Amino acid sequence: MSWTDERVELLKKLWGDGLSASQVAAELGGVTRNAVIGKVHRLGLSGRAKTTTTAPRARRTRAQTTRPPRTNAGAAPTVGANALKVDSKPQAAPQPRAEKKPETDPVVIPISKRASILTLTETTCKWPIGDPGDGDFHFCGHKSEASAPYCKYHSEIAYQPSSDRRRAKKAG
Incomplete structure (x- = not known):
């Protein structure tokens, strides 16, 4: 695709009308958003016309945009000409998430039940216990x-219901 005089004029008009680079690319066809942005910069069209759907933002002073310093929940607000507005509602501290524990008691594995890699069968639990590099490493x-x-x-530890996994993924 080459930038013909007609396409450049249409680009200037659409850009001046306040269309985004993606919208201009869609109107022109056969050109990407990035190509439109590059051409706009090469033509020096950085000034944009204001769209009718967005109202101009009022400029804020530095005093309006800076946040007040954090205070203790029980601290009294400052009194005087430079007093900051303090929210009277105490902030609740985030509660630690309770982990779901299996419904059964932890398995106590007697030494006689401990399995090595050589003694595992199709009917034995293959849950690894310990560090494989240690001498006391074994399977359940x-x-x-x-x-x-x-x-x-x-199995209750290894296989969690998908709803629990989704909940844990959103929280983390």
Whole structure:
């Protein structure tokens, strides 16, 4: 696509009318938003006409835009000519999220049940316990759920309902 005189004039008109670069690109066709922005800058068309849908913003003074310093919730507001307005409502501290604990008690794994990589079978829980580099690393070894690699306790930890995962993802 080349910038013909007609396309440049149409670009100038649309830009002057307050259309965005994306809108101008759509009107011209065969040109990207970035190409429109580049041409606008090369032509020196940085001044924009105000659109009728947006009202001009009033300029704020520095005093209006600076925030007051944080104060303790129980502190009394300052009195005098330079007093800041203090919100009388105490801010609630964020509460720590309660983690969902499995419904069953933690599994106590007796030494006789601990499984090594060599003793795992299709029916033993394959939940790793400890650091694989340590000498006391082992697997749970309890009887696993049908068609699952883990026992009931470790399955509840490993497989969370999708609604819980979505909730945790939004919170984090």
